[in-house]
Amino acid sequence: MTDILIGAGTLTGIALVFGLLLMLVNKVFQVPTDPRRDAIREALPGANCGACGYAGCDALADAIASGDAPVDACPVGSTDLTRVIAEIIGAESPEEQAKRVATVICQGTVDKCREKFPYRGIQSCIAATIVNDGHKACKYACLGLGSCVEACKFDAITIDPRERIAKVDPEKCTGCGACIKVCPKDVLVMQPVELPVRVLCRAAEEGVLVSDNCKIGCIGCGLCHDNCKFDAITMKDHLPQFDYDKCVGCMMCAEVCPTGAIWGDFDHRKIAKIDPDACIGCTICKKTCQFEAISGERKNVHKILDACTGCGQCVAKCPKKCITLVVREHVRDANAKVGTTETVAAIPKTDAAKEE
């Protein structure tokens, strides 16, 4: 019995001595840390992706706390994170910017883009480019061997083995840009997440060459440029260039594109809606509309036809602010011209119209 007590007593004694020693050391040699730094570190995502340019989240936290890095230095964090960090260090949070995500500028899936030869080497895009510049016939195409998938720390990129082309999940993508750095074909670019239209082809070649290689590539026909009523598209190197400041999101370019190289967010396409109680029939909206999608005579409630593209020009012009944009439920029927639908036929002609 006493043996156990001696053993237990000795150990307790040692523990006490060491405990006191540690306590003393901690008191004497204490390094004062910035509490803000720890708070920032706690707020950062913690993936250590390095997209900010620092060695990891710890290094960035140090830099933000010491004022070397701005509060929005973390490209991964949302605006919420910026706000939190700004609060911690007592700075004003900068203006909110649209979320940017990586976008794959290629739609050349296995069935659409021709292959030059069957590739049997290492399943990595970087390795594949040294073999005859990749196995896809189009030199601008996504090789779909997954170098970006491997580089993504947030699991945001997937490759369907049947399609063999990278797909980015905009929900998961944090915009850190790691995939862009590894892609040997430069098919990934950073774009705002909410764009109505995108050119999903980078083939800066003549149309003959492109159409020979790929069914869905941009052939540089310029139809999008010709059909853009807002002068937002210029053609450069056989490819359309969008000026998103001018683009109103009418998606006409995507609609007219013969190959489908321009992607339009048709699921979220808008249609104008007139509040019949507020409309005074001034015809301003009708005159504004570039798509002949509004019918109605003076002093009568105007109607929106199915030809509406949701460009929103009428909304801005309506003096009574009675037009709103809502997400449309049916696919746009471009042929819905004035006088062809029942709604239009039902509108009685007035004297005012006759006078004009």
Added chain:
Amino acid sequence: MSLYTRFPGGIHPHEGMNGKPVTAALPIEELRQPARVTIPLLQHIGAPAKALVKKGDSVKMGQKIGEAAGFVSAAVHSSVSGVVVDVQPCVLANGLQAECAIIDNDFKDEWVKRQPVKDPEKLDAKALSELAGEMGLVGLGGATFPYSVKLMPPRTKLDTLIVNGAECEPYLSADHQLMLSKAKEIVEGAKRMQVAFGIEKVYVGIEKNKPDAIELMTKLCEGDPSFIVAPVPVRYPQGGEKQLVYALTKRRVKTGGLPIDKGVLVVNVGSCYALYRAIYEGTPLIDRVVTVGGCVKRPANYLVRIGTPVQWLLDASEGLLPQARMMIYGGPMMGLAINRTDIPVTKGCSGITVLEKKLMPKPESSCIRCGRCITVCPMLLCPSDIDKAMRKSDFETAEKLGAMNCLECGACSWSCPAKRSLTQSCKTCKKVITEKRRQQRQREEAK
């Protein structure tokens, strides 16, 4: 036993149908000229040449159509007389596009005025380098390093010149046949370099499987004690610059170094001949010998004008055999697989090899850690580890493992029982690391 040291590693690759035993016996025949040549302005390592002609210009044979742009660059000359159709990007053997001058041949073979060097005996290193630059000479062994840089007066004293006639690649016999038909000119070309650099010893390194070439060269060099014809063992890659230097002089060229650092100049036999013609005829580099071997109906060694499409060579060889599966631009070990036949023959193309079905790459399996790749690597690397690092995108580790020293000879991939693409891994690492270094240099310069 050979008198010469055996370099570490190496393999004995087998020959397939119409391999070296067949092509070695075929004398060089001049190939009929094509109606149109596509002459790339980038046929060498370094910066592409700057075009001197434009659409519609008429050019003469041997006329300079591209000027060296920068220090490491080479001039390009027209290989036919005719009219420039266009200067536009065309696909080359590596699958990338490069600016090419497309010339319609008028079959008149009108030479531009050629000026042989007046006092060939008095040429010094500087004059030789300038002449090589003017004549668009590049290393014809495959690396296509511009000779204007290679023959620059060196900082260290050179004491050995090695004329590289090893030609270790299977199937290819272009250098072998050139040695048989132009032995005198090759020796003369080498002598000019020997005199210019004040070199004491000249080795002519020839693999033992070319006894006729060894005999001929020995006979030619009998009177000159400084010339030594060295029959080296048959072992791939014996023709590698560093391997040959080690075999003949026992000097190890350091990592990232050149044989020049060790006082050795290594020159391919084809380049020797080209230099001879530049000195004594004033002829620029406009043609070269190309072996067409493998699954073709009539294998041959052709003297081909630069810019001739591959299809033209295949047509001259009466087309492919039914068992042909893969076409390679160059030899089977280091060449590039090509998927089209409109690619032009460039200065660095020593052969067109067509492989049969049974030589096609098999699907790869997991590494069984047998270490065969390590045994055969002539650069004493560990290809399996480099491969492992590359597949994890860990290029830093690959760099530490010496991936940059790889000479892409393909011995590791050839010997791997698991059929892993080890050489591709090393090539990829080299590409990525080079790109990283370039970016770093740019960043430092920006600072």
